[in-house]
Amino acid sequence: MADGTRQAGGVAVIGSGGIGGYLAGALERVGRDVTLCVRTPFDRLVVTDASGEREVPVRIVADPGAVGPADWVLVTTKAQDTAGAEPWFRSLVGPGTRVVVIQNGVGQAERARPHLPAGAPVLPAIIYCSVERTAPGRIAHHGGTRMTVPAGADGAAFAELFSGTPFEITQEADFVTVAWRKLLSNAVVNPVTALTLRRIVVFNDPAIRELGRGLMDEVIRVANAEGARLTDEDAARILDGYTRMPADGGSSMLYDRLAGRPLEHAHLTGAVVAAAERHGIAVPLNRAILALAGAASGQGLAGDR
Numbered sequence: 001m002a003d004g005t006r007q008a009g010g011v012a013v014i015g016s017g018g019i020g021g022y023l024a025g026a027l028e029r030v031g032r033d034v035t036l037c038v039r040t041p042f043d044r045l046v047v048t049d050a051s052g053e054r055e056v057p058v059r060i061v062a063d064p065g066a067v068g069p070a071d072w073v074l075v076t077t078k079a080q081d082t083a084g085a086e087p088w089f090r091s092l093v094g095p096g097t098r099v100v101v102i103q104n105g106v107g108q109a110e111r112a113r114p115h116l117p118a119g120a121p122v123l124p125a126i127i128y129c130s131v132e133r134t135a136p137g138r139i140a141h142h143g144g145t146r147m148t149v150p151a152g153a154d155g156a157a158f159a160e161l162f163s164g165t166p167f168e169i170t171q172e173a174d175f176v177t178v179a180w181r182k183l184l185s186n187a188v189v190n191p192v193t194a195l196t197l198r199r200i201v202v203f204n205d206p207a208i209r210e211l212g213r214g215l216m217d218e219v220i221r222v223a224n225a226e227g228a229r230l231t232d233e234d235a236a237r238i239l240d241g242y243t244r245m246p247a248d249g250g251s252s253m254l255y256d257r258l259a260g261r262p263l264e265h266a267h268l269t270g271a272v273v274a275a276a277e278r279h280g281i282a283v284p285l286n287r288a289i290l291a292l293a294g295a296a297s298g299q300g301l302a303g304d305r
Ligand SMILES: NC(=O)c1ccc[n+]([C@@H]2O[C@H](COP(=O)([O-])OP(=O)(O)OC[C@H]3O[C@@H](n4cnc5c(N)ncnc54)[C@H](OP(=O)(O)O)[C@@H]3O)[C@@H](O)[C@H]2O)c1
Pocket: 014, 015, 016, 017, 018, 019, 020, 037, 038, 039, 040, 076, 077, 078, 079, 081, 084, 085, 086, 088, 102, 103, 104, 127, 128, 129, 130, 131, 132, 133, 252, 264
């Protein structure tokens, strides 16, 4: 460990969706002491990946009053649910606890900090991993085992925590660019699939590719005003990547829309629009997407009866 004294163990994972369930399984498999902190209780965590199906013997807790301070707290709720995790933070975060916010979007640490004890170390993490919760406690991994964290002592300790797992942890000095590059993709693939109710194959449609490119051009201007270093090549590479992905691939926002759950749009496209406003940059396409996603969030046709 970076400070030479702590043991990598005592990990609390807040959120038992695709990401939280999969990370809990990966850490338990290499002997970490994992507690899964859930909102909706269930009995068993079962993870399916390339190596098969496995029941993961982690502790599953639904009552924040039933846990004490952990060495590590991994926040894997959707971005809009970060504040709602505050009761968990009150129990889990003590002196020496490191908090890692593993979410899409930007400003992960800033989002959590107002809900944490003053001075608690909090690290943002970007995850590259396609994983789906198919039922409560049932997690299906489709591919990808990479995370990026800011370079530094906490980032090094986080990499050590995941040693022995399939996860490759990159420690990055220019984390702003990493986060915005992921958002460049998420601000396009998520709302476009969710709003069209189409899988990734929708990007084979030339008009949708053109829309995607227009959205990305706006995001790049905003990202670079925020200090990231994105180029047209990033956009071209991401759009080309969509056409090489399995045609039946989707996005977490598509799955959330199909299930009538709230969408993460305010922290993806909404983050682009908010930053654009700060810099006086016009982003009409992203504004239109934000309005449509806002109207669709958590709604099905039944909502209009
Ligand atoms: N899934 C992917 O492939 C993927 C890939 C890259 C990045 N990401 C990002 O990773 C983050 C997590 O995504 P996800 O797909 O894992 O989301 P998810 O499947 O919707 O899971 C989120 C989990 O958080 C739980 N939660 C919400 N509030 C809570 C609270 N107060 N206490 C305890 N648990 C709480 C939810 O509980 P309920 O069971 O009650 O709903 C749910 O189990 C998002 O920012 C997403 O954009 C996801």
